[in-house]
Amino acid sequence: MEGKFTSKRAIAGSLANALNLLDEKTPMHHQRTAYLAYHMALELGYEEADRVEIIWDALMYDVGTVILTEGKEFTFSELSAAGLNIVGDVNQLHFVRKMFLAGQAGSAGDPAYEVLSKEARFAEIIDLSRRVSGMLKQDDAALNQVEDICENISNLAGKELHSWAVECFLRVAKTEYIWMDLLHQPEIVLTYIPDGLDLSIDDTIELARFMSRVIDFRSAYTAAHSVGVAVSAVRLAEIMGMSEDECKMMLIAGYVHDIGKLKVPKSILEKGEKLTDEEFNIVKEYAYYTNLILKDIPGFEQIGRWAALHHEKLNGYGYPFGLRAGDIPMGAQILAVADIFSAVAEVRAYRQSMEKEGVMKTLADNIEKGAVSGYIVELMLQNFDDIFGKRDEEVRRESARYYASMVDAEA
Numbered sequence: 001m002e003g004k005f006t007s008k009r010a011i012a013g014s015l016a017n018a019l020n021l022l023d024e025k026t027p028m029h030h031q032r033t034a035y036l037a038y039h040m041a042l043e044l045g046y047e048e049a050d051r052v053e054i055i056w057d058a059l060m061y062d063v064g065t066v067i068l069t070e071g072k073e074f075t076f077s078e079l080s081a082a083g084l085n086i087v088g089d090v091n092q093l094h095f096v097r098k099m100f101l102a103g104q105a106g107s108a109g110d111p112a113y114e115v116l117s118k119e120a121r122f123a124e125i126i127d128l129s130r131r132v133s134g135m136l137k138q139d140d141a142a143l144n145q146v147e148d149i150c151e152n153i154s155n156l157a158g159k160e161l162h163s164w165a166v167e168c169f170l171r172v173a174k175t176e177y178i179w180m181d182l183l184h185q186p187e188i189v190l191t192y193i194p195d196g197l198d199l200s201i202d203d204t205i206e207l208a209r210f211m212s213r214v215i216d217f218r219s220a221y222t223a224a225h226s227v228g229v230a231v232s233a234v235r236l237a238e239i240m241g242m243s244e245d246e247c248k249m250m251l252i253a254g255y256v257h258d259i260g261k262l263k264v265p266k267s268i269l270e271k272g273e274k275l276t277d278e279e280f281n282i283v284k285e286y287a288y289y290t291n292l293i294l295k296d297i298p299g300f301e302q303i304g305r306w307a308a309l310h311h312e313k314l315n316g317y318g319y320p321f322g323l324r325a326g327d328i329p330m331g332a333q334i335l336a337v338a339d340i341f342s343a344v345a346e347v348r349a350y351r352q353s354m355e356k357e358g359v360m361k362t363l364a365d366n367i368e369k370g371a372v373s374g375y376i377v378e379l380m381l382q383n384f385d386d387i388f389g390k391r392d393e394e395v396r397r398e399s400a401r402y403y404a405s406m407v408d409a410e411a
Contacts, residue, residue, distance in 0.1 A: 004198040006299035011199060011207055013190045016059045018211070018293050021262040022066070031186040032133035033126060034058035038189055039172050040125045040165070050118070052193055057099045058126045063087065066218045067405050070266050076127040080104040085405035086217060090210045092203055099123050110157075113164040124165045128153065131161075132169070133182070142179035149173075201248050204299070208255035213401070215258050219269050221346065222258075223402035224395040228342035229335065230254025231394045232380075235387045236334050239379050249303050250331060257307040257335055260289030287311045288320040306331035310339050315370035337376045340366060342391060356384065 016030040023029065037058040041051045064082025068074060074082075080103030087097045103123035113121065135149045136142070150173050157166040172178060181188060199207070212226035233254045237247045261269070264286050268279050275283065287308055294304030309332035312318035314325040344354045344362045354362065360381055367374045380387060 003200065005201040005204050006199050006297055007195065008197040008199055009190050009193040009195065010297045011204070012056060012059055012193060013187065014293050014297055015207075015211065016187075016190075018259050018262055019059070019063065019214070021260070021289065026134055026136070027138060028186050029130075029133050030059050030062075031189055032136065032182050033061065033129045035182055035186040035189040036129040036132055036169075036172070036178075037122075037125050038192055039175075039178055040129065040168050041122075043168050043172050044113075044121075048194075052197070053095050054122050054125065055189055055193060056093070057096055057122050058129060060087070060093065060096050061099075061103075061126050061130060063214050066214055067402075076103050076123065076130075077106045080123065082405070085401055086213045087210065088213075088401060090206055092199075092207050093210065095119075099126070103127070107162075110163050113162075121165075124162050125168075128161050128165050128169055131156075136183055138183070142183040143176060146173060146179055201245065201252075201299075205248060205252055205255075208252040211259065212255040213398070215256070215261060216398075217402050217405060218262075218266055220402070221270060224398035225342060225346060226255050226258055227398045228346070228391045228395045229257060229338045231391045232341055232387050233335050233338035235383070235390055236338060236376060236379060237331075239383060240330075240334070240376075246331075250306070250334065252300075253303045253306040253331065253335060254338065256294065256303075257290065257310050257339065258286070259293050259307070260286035260291070263289050284311075284319045291320075302329070302331060305329060306335055308332075310335040312336070313369075313371040314373065318371070333373045333376055337363070337372050337380055340372070341380060341387075345388070345391075356388075360384070 016034070019030050020028060026032070034055045037054050038051055041054045046054070060083070061076075062079050062083070063086050064079050064084075065074070066086070067082050068078070080100040084097065084100045084104065087093050087100060090097075098119045099122050102117060102119035103126075105120075107116065107120060116124070132149060132153065135145070135152060137145060150170060153161065153166055153169055157163045209227070212230070216222045216224060216226050230251050231254070234247050234251045237250045242250065264283055268275065268282060271279070287310070291304065291308035294300050294307055297304065306329060309321070309323065309328055312321060312323045312328045312332060313336075314328065314333075316322055316324040340363060341359060344359050346353055363372070363377045363380065366372045367377055
């Protein structure tokens, strides 16, 4: 599959919606931050390419929160430091990495606009924009809040925020519709990303792998889970004779199959004992959120369905849709087996990892219950050492990145 696979605009919107699941106290927080940052860049005279760049920077600015302590407030410098290893070597987000480097370094005193690099200016604009987003209240008219927010931001000039950025914000703040957009429809910022900015399937794979880190780096127990599932599922797909393009789509589906899990509190993810019924009901919703996040991305028609249905069971007792065998696509059935295979081979808060015999027994038990395909499991068992080896190689690589991220975040 050559040429366009999906659009940057669609991926940006889905990534923002996924990150919003981490903290729902401020609705559309990432879109609000990006919207205001865009208009500040416009006010400062930046060209369209730079304005599009700051949208991506602003949507991604707090990916590092997944490896930081939940419930705490962090400086922009701390967020930037934590985000660096998560963005890492993702070529599609190279400018975000530069912004993180500038944000991590910060700047002493209250430097003039002219002495800063573009990336340092963008970091400052985004820092200010995220603060404004956090101050906006949903239960009052936008214009009723302008005066107080402007006063609060003005009080930070020359201290926590650079004076030139505050002055720029105060100029933008005079435009009333901007406040109404910020409160009611900040997602229109995505329309500022031109339609012509396309992604190939290989570009999409790279961004999907980045997103797997955002999903998995919330816990040491899941630090490389999505990578393990993706690699295992692709190998099964290859053995079953899927085409090269289908295998690439399987890789993407494996990377993002747990994207809705960003909605699940970390305390539940790391609970060291059996979940209560109420807690398990929270967990069961995540596949539904995976569907919501992926379903409207062009090119993801199959990918989204495979990912969202990986907890469906052939006997009809899966979730969230309760589908039976004939309604569950083969890609989702492959992911289901790969998910079980990878999960039981990992350490969890409530158990140790299983050796080969334990993994094989767990898969056999799931066949007996009518949950998964016996044919796919048989292929898994026939090729166990090959699949496990490929999975282990990728898991070790991603786990090393996770632990490096943790060290850097604590430094």
